[in-house]
Amino acid sequence: MAPEASAVSDLAPLAVAVACSGGRDSMAMLHAVVRVAAELAREGPGQPPIQVWALHVHHGLSAHADDWWAHVEGTCQDWQARGWPVSARVRHVCVPRGSSEGLEAAARRLRHEALHAMCDELGASLLLLAHHRRDQAETVLLQALRGASVAGLAGMPRLAWRGGVAWARPWLDRPREEVEAYVRLHGVRHIEDDSNADARHARNRLRLAVWPVLAQAFPHLETALSQTAACAADAAEVVQAWAGEQVGQARQAALGGQAGAWPLAAWRQWPAALRRESLRHWYRQCSGSGLSASWVRRLADELPRLLDEGAAARWPAVGLSLYRGALVCAPAAPGFGDALAFGEPVQAAAGGMLGEGVWRFAGAPGCYEVRPAVSGGLNPRVLPTLRPRPRQGGEQWQAGAGRPPRALKKQFQTAGVPAWERAGAPLWAGEALVFVPGLGVDARWRMPDGAPQWAIQWHPGPDADSPSF
Structure with missing residues (x-):
């Protein structure tokens, strides 16, 4: 050869x-x-x-x-x-x-x-x-x-x-x-x-x-319609370049590029057409999907008024919330029935959470997602012992090693956790507070980096704003 x-x-x-x-x-x-x-x-x-x-x-x-x-x-x-x-x-x-x-x-x-x-x-x-x-x-x-x-x-x-x-x-x-x-x-x-x-x-x-x-x-x-598509594609490319530059500059200036959040101080002063187009661009960038024309119009009209009032708000249907003058994109899993967007069934945690998956406790709002982690997670042996318990006041949570435990209200304020992310029930191991929705695993219960451990995340359900638990 x-x-x-x-x-x-x-x-x-x-x-x-x-x-x-x-x-x-x-x-x-x-x-x-x-x-x-x-x-x-x-x-x-x-x-x-x-x-x-x-x-x-x-x-x-x-x-x-x-x-x-x-x-x-x-x-x-x-x-x-x-x-x-x-x-x-x-x-x-x-x-x-x-x-x-x-x-x-x-x-x-x-x-x-x-x-x-x-x-x-x-x-x-x-x-x-x-x-x-x-x-x-x-x-x-x-x-x-x-x-x-x-x-x-x-x-x-x-x-x-x-x-x-x-x-x-x-x-x-x-x-x-x-x-x-x-x-x-x-x-x-x-x-x-x-x-x-x-x-x-x-x-x-x-x-x-x-x-x-x-x-x-x-x-x-x-x-003719194919030509329309070609012309619209050129226009869309120009609009996307402009919107990306404007949104990127605003986020970098105010939040150092924090993903999923967009401070709206500058946006509220833009003409209505620019507000709408930038909303479309930002939402697709953050969520990976489009925002319907009706939602674009609604948000472009509602957000300036809410910003003037200094109010907080959320729109669960599209996974958006307004908090401290910033629009936050965190699309929730649609529906908490027999199966979620997680691609797996919701499991009943009657005997505790027994491993990886999505778990729901009877009477507790929302559900808890458990996944393997490499840092900041919980000892696998503790996981099945956890049970939800509503807040009574006076609970303390520790943010990090060497830092003093502080009341949950203070921790929520420091971390900027909006009210709707605080609606989940904390998880306890006996009389010890282990996990708090919106904050995570208490530092005293976290495993060393690299050790076998579980990460927990709470997801709100339709009843999260008014829990019966």
Whole structure:
């Protein structure tokens, strides 16, 4: 073997991922990428080989979901037999049908999480998605009907970096007809999603009932909406740069960059439009999700009045609170029923908290999350002995080694803990106070760094403001 060929053969293959549902568009994208990878491999030495991965997310929402995965896997095996460098990987997700975010949104969020996890496992830094110009035009129209901001009207980005993975849509400006022609030319087999005919979904209603009428009346509808997305994307980028600079400067000046808090002394003087846009930017930056137009308007109107009054307030629905003139973002887990956003069931702590998980004591407000820790945590042997007890007054808590114990009221004031974070019941081991919501584990009970230990965090439930405990 020639030295050059030997050196190339020792190179690790480059992993490229394609999000593949098994439908027409994603199968066409997968076929095109695999063909290119195979052609490059045939050209000989000079570059590392490319391994293509078809990433399939199994939602389990359709009776045919198993068939879709079988189609993707079987097709990849057929292509492997031709010597093409492709393999398939699947990830099962459970979509909560009663989720407050809606079935479509929950499925999309879980799909994105699953795709990202598979990319991490495979070492793929590039994920290709098969969205085309019609998809983009539909997205813009749906966003407009929902009253979206400039960022929403920008539609889907051509390229976005998420956690070290590039999510790319190379066909975003190509018409659907070209994809259909590619499938016919190469005989690419694909499945038809039966849910595409379900008019309960907004995008399907648009495709089935609205789009044909609009396209007949406005033949250039698809192109025009795609252009709108491009213009809105440019505008959104400018707005985001401005908002990021303004919000960042205000936070750095007042709080030294403390995460999740934004002092509003300067913001309250800005024009209303700038207040609204900066709220959108800051909330997405802190929470990772968007703030609806109705909430943006409400907060932009309410916050100046509350600031003038020096009042504190909170909005649990969006995980926001106002305290000491700063807006704080700490989204709570939505709902404290049989399962939480923690992704696990709430356990009854009738016999005490027995280890990692989310625990609820009968009659006590909210719940307690227990996780492994490396510092500041509690001895695992103490954990099962803890019981909640309402404050009676006079309790003392020690903030650190060598520091004197002080009354809880003083400690709350010093730490700037707002009233709603004090609503949880402290945890006691017999007659000793061990853990206080909003403050943490008492210094006298903390384990040395590196020793086995548990961290505890209290999460408010719907009854946290008026506990019956």
